Amino acid sequence: MQLHTDIPLKNYTTMRLGGNARFMTDIHSVDELASLCQHAAEHQLPIFVLGGGSNTIVRDAGFAGIVARNRIMGYDIIDDQPGASTIRVGAGENWDETVKRTVDAGLSGIEALSAIPGTVGASPVQNIGAYGQEVADTIMSVDAYDMHQSQLVTLDNEACGFAYRHSIFRGDQAGRYCIVSVTFQLSKSSPQPPFYAAVETYFAEHNVTLFTPAAVREAVTDIRKNKLPDPAELPNAGSFFKNAIIDDWLYRELIEQYPDMPSYDMPEHRHKIPTGWLIEQTGLRGQTLHGMRIHDKNALVLINESASSYEDLKNAREAIKDAVRDKFRIDIEQEPLEL
Ligand SMILES: Cc1cc2nc3c(=O)[nH]c(=O)nc-3n(C[C@H](O)[C@H](O)[C@H](O)COP(=O)(O)OP(=O)(O)OC[C@H]3O[C@@H](n4cnc5c(N)ncnc54)[C@H](O)[C@@H]3O)c2cc1C
Known part of the structure; x- marks a missing residue:
């Protein structure tokens, strides 16, 4: 684990504003995270966990502690039943690539959340939602490192306190947990109409009559392209x-x-x-x-x-x-x- 000093956070957030991190590092495993937490405690430094920086605004003063970018990877099918699959995905995985992977496997549940920037680990934080789906509806549990108690914990769906664009991770427990993986249960059934109005219109205009996760993903990706600016071009x-x-x-x-x-x-x-x-x-x-x-x-x-x-x-x-x-x-x- 290498700590870099005085890193401009505008280079790591899609709004491209704000000051420097006093220290910054990438975390690739739970062991690295545990050592970082110990180091931070010894030096009385606060830790901020960052994913892709697409939902974080940095103030001009920056952060006088350690910004830890979560790069814990992994994608495992942990249960496969005739009607559903359960997968555990590392928090550092790219969200949209994960959606693509599940859609390619014919799984349904997060296809309408296609093209949302960021990481898997941030998805429960604000319970990402779009086009009629919310990630909370598919999350079975979240594995997280409790930075207050220095231990790995598993929080089931209820313990995450999900609500509209909200969870405990941005509410009363903000800053306590570093999410290391998220476990999703996804369905093998086709998505059923009625869909979100914009998706319905898209299907009608493009004569789509076979409703698959891939069809929903394509519709949502196309709709979003015309409606949302690409942060790589327009912060x-x-x-x-x-x-x-x-x-x-x-x-x-x-x-x-x-x-x-x-x-x-x-x-x-x-x-x-x-x-x-x-x-x-x-x-x-x-x-x-x-x-x-x-x-x-x-x-x-x-x-x-x-x-x-x-x-x-x-x-x-x-x-x-x-x-x-x-x-x-x-x-x-x-x-x-x-x-
Ligand atoms: C063009 C655009 C379109 C978007 N569209 C949508 C949309 O349709 N729906 C929607 O809900 N959101 C949308 N967003 C917001 C954003 O993409 C999501 O909130 C996404 O989940 C943020 O991921 P991130 O990794 O970039 O998070 P970051 O900005 O890095 O972090 C966001 C928050 O989560 C915390 N966090 C990140 N990773 C972890 C972790 N592993 N453990 C604990 N805490 C963590 C951070 O501390 C921070 O408080 C959009 C953003 C952009 C730029």
Whole structure:
């Protein structure tokens, strides 16, 4: 294990902003991770676990500890039944390559999560979701190194506390666990309609009638290509805001005022409102604020066009949040975590 010093984190995060890591290293095994934790404890240094950096925003001060990039690999079929397969995948594996591998094996459950950047280990952290699927629906368990207790633990699905774009790993246990592998149970049955609206439309337009995991993957990959900027060309962190979930009383007031407002019913009489729509209504779509452009094809995405610091991003974020709050009385929440 080699610790590198003063590493610019903007080179390791897709938003390409922010300061340096005092130390940085790659972790390839649980043993390396255990030694790193011991070293960090001896020198009283905090550890931040990084995957692909596609959902992490770095502040200008950087990180005065050790950034550990998770590179623990592996893909094992641990159970194979007539209707389902159980696979355990190393946290450092690329997410989209893993989806491709499962789809090539004819397995269903994560095909609609195709083309999401990042690593397998980060997938449970915010319970990644897209086009009608959420990774939590396929996760049986997560193996993680408990950096507080210095031991390897297995957390079952319930213990992960999954919710919409949320889990314990970004909630009250943030910073405690380094995920080393994720175990998924995937189905051998074909995905069944109805699909997410955009996928349904794609299938109709492309005369797709055989619904396989591969067909869903191809549809989603194609749809995303036209809607989301490639971080390699235009720095961004995907959806910068979570969709808004509001109480029924506010929903009733707003729908009277804005009858076209899209919404999805949620448990406990709550309603999910697409934040992209809310931002569009403020007239900010396509505008550039403090060097951050609000993507013209998807107002949820902020592109770092010419921002030179986290401070610029913060100012742009606050201006967007204020505009949405002033118009709708809704407080929108940032999706990527900050370091
Ligand atoms: C163009 C684009 C499109 C996107 N589309 C979607 C989408 O459709 N749906 C969606 O849900 N997300 C989407 N995202 C967000 C992002 O890709 C996902 O959140 C992804 O899971 C992040 O993976 P990462 O490895 O890059 O995470 P990182 O940014 O490296 O880390 C994210 C968080 O997870 C923690 N973490 C990472 N690895 C581990 C580990 N092994 N153990 C413990 N904690 C860990 C980090 O500490 C950090 O807090 C998109 C991002 C981009 C840039």
